Amino acid sequence: MLNILKKHIEKFAQVSDNDFEEIKKFFDIRDFAKKENLLEEGQVCRHHYFVLKGLLRKFYINEKGTEQTTEFAIETWWLTDNFAYEHKARSDFYIQAVEPCTIVYISQDNQEQLLQAFPIMERYFRFVYQRAYAAAQKRVKYLFSLSKEEFYWQAVRNYPEFIQRVPQYLIASYLGFTPEYLSEIRKRHLS
Amino acid sequence: MLNILKKHIEKFAQVSDNDFEEIKKFFDIRDFAKKENLLEEGQVCRHHYFVLKGLLRKFYINEKGTEQTTEFAIETWWLTDNFAYEHKARSDFYIQAVEPCTIVYISQDNQEQLLQAFPIMERYFRFVYQRAYAAAQKRVKYLFSLSKEEFYWQAVRNYPEFIQRVPQYLIASYLGFTPEYLSEIRKRHLS
Helix, strand or coil: CCHHHHHHHHCCCCCCHHHHHHHHHHCEEEEECCCCEEECCCCECCEEEEEEECCEEEEEECCCCCEEEEEEECCCCEECCHHHHHHCCECCCEEEECCCEEEEEEEHHHHHHHHHHCCHHHHHHHHHHHHHHHHHHHHHHHHHHCCHHHHHHHHHHHCHHHHHHCCHHHHHHHHCCCHHHHHHHHHHHHC | CCHHHHHHHHCCCCCCHHHHHHHHHHCEEEEECCCCEEECCCCECCEEEEEEECCEEEEEECCCCCEEEEEEECCCCEECCHHHHHCCCECCCEEEECCCEEEEEEEHHHHHHHHHHCCHHHHHHHHHHHHHHHHHHHHHHHHHHCCHHHHHHHHHHHCHHHHHHCCHHHHHHHHCCCHHHHHHHHHHHHC
16 A cells, blocks of 8 residues: 555655665554544644545634635645644644545654655655645635636536545535535536 | 855755855846846746845736736745746746846756756755745635735734835735725724
8 A cells, every 4th residue: 555655756756665665664554534633723733644545634613613624635645734744833723534544644753864864755755845835826826816616616627526526515615615605506507 | 145045055955165166056146127027927937036135026917907916035035936837837927026136046957957966955945845835825724714904914913024125016916905905904003
């Protein structure tokens, strides 16, 4: 199963089989049940999570007491509260398994030791962050330029399997809709 | 002047004086006049910009024909359209000098050659992207949880010199306000 991580590393950095045998010792692996929290608000954010199987989401509780989902992660995506992770600080976020998940994770200390022992992994993580940052920049543009309804239909067109896979009420939570409003705009579109 | 870049690199990665003499050959340096464009919509995004002196902004023209500013960069910040830069693609954005600027910049090909020649620079850019991504994650949370007015007052509290330095109409453009609305909320606050 860790082969998924190895393949992902090899997309960006050359790592021999022998190296990977050492590299993988810096990681842990665990299954999480559906709705299980990997991180909770107020906890120190200790880990960086890589999805081998399943679907994670990150959310916070807003001032109205409702869950605002800010990110999802599917297979081969990394997810954490990056600011809290780098500074070993308490997080404002929850990270939760949307489906039963198998997750590889690494602590900040282990990640730093890994990077010291295998500097080639700097290249891997440089690409991971570079792409995540580019995606976040695109998202900020969408948040300004598209209405939430346009954003939804764009996602339906561009990521149909993703929209199929994520429960409706979580898509609503990501868009800042009520679930009722989301089913309303879906109905309006079909009629 | 390039010493500013050297100091910034040294915050994250150890680079000797001799190494930096080689490293700096991969970069170019240029002055830009106030309001001069470093990148324009429709152009292939060829460079990654590091501010030695001055202030840059990134914006796009929205469907109403007005400029929506999405990012600023002051001294020691990197700025580009990261997606277009990585893929050598045409950009939807403009990057413009808000003040007279001195800019160090690097092309995608040069950056890749630099990283091959000095793998320690992977560590530097890994940190650059990691922090930029963490800041973007925070910003997405603010975009969801704060009204534009709250966001403005938070910026006034947290970054007073920045707010002083950036012309009012550009702060309005960043917040998606009209300049008139921004002066209205400022007056309301003072009265």
